[in-house]
Amino acid sequence: MQQHKNFLQLVKTRHSVRKFLDQPIDKAALYKCVEAARLAPSANNAQPCRFMVVDEPELKEKLAKHAFNGIYTSSRWVSQSPALIVILTHLDWISDRIGKQITGIHYYFVDAGIAGEHFILQAQELEIETCWIGWFSSKGVKKALNLPHKYQPVAIIAAGYSDTKKTVRRKRRSLSEICWFNEIK
Ligand SMILES: Cc1cc2nc3c(=O)[nH]c(=O)nc-3n(C[C@H](O)[C@H](O)[C@H](O)COP(=O)(O)O)c2cc1C
Structure with missing residues (x-):
């Protein structure tokens, strides 16, 4: 078990993994990740996110067939x-309509992003590797999973174990480039 001495170190070990061992993730571990996501903050505490874990091979295939065709084949x-964790957001009337109309901010997408990252970082602590997938057919996901109209798929998190422990760090902008104190540069 890797030891993460602090939060930043945990964050630094995370990177997107796109090739996994043929090894299932146990339900308790997945529940722990969803628990971390459940505790995420959300606008007006609306808690709009739902998490559908797809780990049955036939359903994964069905999902892939509908969600990753045409322009989405690269996924x-x-x-x-x-395991594929489909993050859904419940199109709640207040956060969906009123909030967006007044501020222009799509709070339910923000909420889903925060919850998804909570999931991913908890997974990282458990040495479960992940990749956030945003390139999929929303219509296809809804069809494959028979989703009621009120749920909007926002992301699919691909999750599994990997035998390559090396961290492939993709470049990030420097702190001075992205952070300003008291003035815009
Ligand atoms: C909103 C979002 C959508 C993404 N969509 C995809 C995707 O469809 N396919 C993919 O392979 N990676 C996807 N990624 C992963 C990014 O490519 C990756 O996080 C980024 O290149 C930084 O690399 P790192 O995660 O290894 O640090 C997505 C990440 C985010 C946050």
């Missing part, structure tokens, strides 16, 4: 992941 590899 086909996702179906090889041991």
